[in-house]
Amino acid sequence: MELISGAEILTRCLQEEGVEFVFGYPGGAVLEIYDAIFRQEQFKHVLVRHEQAAVHAADAYSRSSDKIGVALVTSGPGATNALTGIATAYMDSIPMVVISGQVGTSAIGLDAFQEVDMVGCSRPIVKHNFLVKDVRDLAATFKKAFHIAKTGRPGPVVIDVPKDVTINKCAFEYPESLTIRSYNPPTKGHPGQIKKAAQLLAEAKRPYIYVGGGAVQGGAGAQVTELVKLLGVPCTNTLMGLGALDGTDPNFLGMLGMHGTYEANLAMQYCDVLIAVGARFDDRVISVPSQFLSNPKRIVHIDVDPSSIAKRVKVDVPIVGDVKHVLTDLIAALKEGNLRPNPDSLANWWKQINEWRKPNSLLYTPSDELIKPQSVVQKLWEITNGEAIVTSDVGQHQMWAAQYYKFRRPKQWINSGGLGTMGFGLPAAMGAQLANPDAVVACITGEGSIQMNIQELSTCKQYNTPVKVLSLNNRYLGMVRQWQEFFYGTRYSHSYMDALPDFVKIAEAYGHIGFKIENPADVEPVLREAFSPALKDRLVFMDFRTDPSENVFPMVQNGKGLNQMDLPPHMHGLQQVPFENNRDYGNLC
């Protein structure tokens, strides 16, 4: 058999995995790899302007498709620059393969030039990682890495490849299949447990379905929708689960949690049977477990990762398995046994929920003078028919994007929830656009976040990714300012963004189109122009000067229960706790 170099083997492995794009940045330790990339044509390399962006782009490439994003960075600073991106993917359970260069095996441990212990540095923020010390192990390691990244609870996998391994030669053979005896992620749920869950639903007076990122990643949108329709029950999505159920579905109560809607949060607090689907009872969702459980409820928890179950909240019916499989079986069990919640109780529950819905907790006061950030998102939704892939950064704008863009399908909403990484939005938009070349991709950002990876405007130019950037520029690190207003006596310590650049000029300097929008009347026309066929192939940067004092409502403060929200002004004085803790719910439901 022909002997080829480790670098060539590496590119062949990526080809075997059907990789289309590698997001990367070269350097000494990966020069062999870059040379091998130069000599092949099967996949394209996207040269970013900062390694963090390479990883975010690869991450969003995964988030917005069923494929796996790949990033390639050099040793030392290249590798450390990648860490924030890796942690971002890890916290949201996103499959991804990151290849890092390493100094030669004989130099490891000698404080060699650009040496950093990447396996050690990344260990707490990867699903798994490998240091390949022998070229003969390279192909099998790639096979394992892709397999581990995408199966079970997905996550990023790092492969650290010393330079001599890229130079040494051996025969190439890509393993057809593999078994890892210590790694056998579950797929099907336990039939007995699924029966119990079906039974519980049939006994429920106030059932509720709470769907998270696991349903999005697990491709279970159709099953979630079917379950909701079959039972006619209310459903909420976490920030990561948005799109699992169509945001315009009448059974959808909106996002829940810290910035969830009034009805979604109260339903979470007062339901009596809760089905958690690929969601992990995060502190930004249920706040304090004891408060959440102070109204008794029985909980079914479906998750592929046993460690997600009973981590923050004890549950009655744990079901370990893949969402798609488990929901399919649950739906079958419900149909087979003709099990449904009691229609009268359900009708009463809906009556209560509709009461909660009435005041519309997402209402805001429109203005003729100041651009309301919420209105920009609503207009974006209208103009893109709710069909755009939307990425975001982190802050108030992220919450408004989540609240006001009604996502229709899974994988349409791409944001950093678990780590909350500012700087994610633009490189993510780039990755999503490359994965979905025909889709309209919008990045909703803030003037703070965008400046954390603004250099990627250059990459967008080079690779013609015509994303539309909507910067909700409130001249503040708005989310920080909001907390300072609420909890620190309006002492706005270092949250004002002074000396902002002229973003229009920046966009233009990078070869794009820029608009500055200061008047509410201009919001719609500018959006229409930006999304018009004439600018279909151009990146448009929209700098919306928004109302700097706008806050995100509702809000559940740290330590408070889901039934103790801070509500928008029009809901002040509203009876906030419609249920007493130990009250008999009988007359209501």
Add this chain to the structure above:
Amino acid sequence: MRHILSVLIENEAGALSRVTGLFSARGYNIDSLTVQTTEDPTLSRMTIVTHGSDDVIEQITKQLNKLIEVVKVIDLNEADHIERELMLIKVRATGKDRDEMKRMADIFRGRIIDVTEKTYTVELTGPGDKLDAFIKAIDATSILETVRTGASGIARGERVLKI
């Protein structure tokens, strides 16, 4: 409560640091940890002594199982088990203490494995509390050095931890 976890793990570079890293990252306690390869050289067997509430122990077990290289985890406390630890202890053995030290070693079924004019080195195995008891029983000022392996554990009866 104190628990003894037995872990079967791939004998691969870096596997141990994944386990210890997990404990420190998630704030779990390690009271002791021992590891050696098994009769199958591709596998290592680890005994981890930890303590925590039932919820914490459940999470520790689940998180350990989540590590790709971990093949199996059992909590020995779930059934009857045997626990042994080895201690080597160097003590001052002069004058009338010399006989006394020999007597104590005998009582605890220790073996004196090294002798100088002024010292004994005693080898002692048993459950951790027996070793503690020995340390308590002898004059604290006579202890020159102690080294303990931490517990190894195995289930009683026919229960085995194997692939």
